Amino acid sequence: MENKTPLYIRLTAGLLLFGSLITSSVSAAAVQVIPKGFNQGSAASAKDTQISEKQLKANFSKAVRAYRKELRGYWPDAEVSSTTRAVFYTPKYTQKQVIDFKANELQISMPSIRQGKVLNYREMQKKLKKTISNLLSMDLATAINKDPINKKMEQLSGIRYAQDLGAMGRDLILGELFRDERPSVKAIERMASKLTKSAYIRYPAVASLKLAFTFNDRTTYIVKLPEKRLRQKAKRYKPFVYDYAQKYSLPPSLVFAIIHAESSFNPLARSQAPAFGLMQIMPHTAGKDASSLIYKRSKVLSPSYLYNPKKNVQIGAAYFHILYYRYLKGITDSRARMYCAIAAYNAGTSAVMRTLTGRGSIKKAIPSINNMAANDVLRKLIRHMPSSETRDYVNKVLSLKKTYAQL
Secondary structure: OOOOOOOOOOOOHHHHHHHHOOOOOOOHHHEEEOOOOOOHHHOOOOOOEEEOHHHHHHHHHHHHHHHHHHHOOOOOOOOOOOOOEEEEEOOOOOOEEEEEOOOOEEEEEEEOOEEOOEEOHHHHHHHHHHHHHHHHHOEHHHHHHHOHHHHHHHHHHOOOOOOOOHHHHHOEOOHHHOOOOOOOHHHHHHHHHHHHHHOEEEOOOHHHHHHHHHHHOEEEEEEEOOOOHHHHHHHHHHHHHHHHHHHOOOOHHHHHHHHHHHHOOOOOOEOOOOOEOOOOEOOOOHHHHHHHHHHOOOOEOOHHHHOOHHHHHHHHHHHHHHHHHHHOOOOOOHHHHHHHHHHHHHHOHHHHHHHHHOOOOHHHHHHHHOOOOHHHHHHHHHHHOOOHHHHHHHHHHHHHHHHHOOO
16 A cells, blocks of 8 residues: 655546556567557457567667658758657758747757849848748648658558547647637737747858858747746646646656656657657557557557556556556665656656666565655655766656646
């Protein structure tokens, strides 16, 4: 039975049932991908696509390499979308458009328009406004289907990317900038005009100024987005975040903090692992564990499924529930257990156990952890975890948790 703590909601009898629904993992050699139209009721009869973890990673790497090779002919950095940056190119690669969710800005690089040797700012701003308007009009399904890596993955793996989005596929990527979820064309045009007026040009460093403008002759505009945008995005997701936090006995502020830390609320988030969506779910690890809890069957969840914000949060919340209430249940101090679960969400339980005790086994490590004060556990995690990413991650989630407590 859990110790009482202000950090967690006491488990109800119904929630205790969830722990018993977790089944053993199936072999990664022949795992299943959630097909189009999958739901809990159709689990037994659904026809699934088979793909192994090795195949998924190999196909993803192949798709990324192919796309970046093509990009390098036009853009030397060959940047592709990541966890906090959604990157788009026009069909002939003349323009690069970035939504930087972490920096809270748009970065738009386009061919310079000149009158003689001087930039024609009026024409450049017209072009910029049109580009911003297009980005503001882009919905989730369109953005996913525009990504050549997703298209290549579909060809290599037979994975569908946008079919499981449902109604959320029509949500605008930057819909939080508008009062209405489905803003009018005029509202989008007004916002585009407002953002265009606040845009400024990012000039390259003086040393590379000549090279940048003679070789590429491109101009990069930086468009700062409203400071309240991130909070508005969180409010849009608040109903289902609260629902799943309650369902899996987690503080909503913790779920919000993990979303923020993992993706900065970018529904298009995709890492090199690859992990997908708001809470960065890896299909063959967290996805399989969580699907056991939710669907009574261990399945590899497709990127199509994980790009759905609502489903992604359900999987992420369920996985954290498993970490805290199942894998780490032997840690008696609730704060120490929470610190371990947060670190494990990022780095895995073995890495956490090894950092705290020198032993990767949870069973062997827990007695030693129970002899440590919660603050000592936290101090050791943020100072001695092998990955600097995980050390920063634990601090960031705990800090963000306080921020979202007032949402």
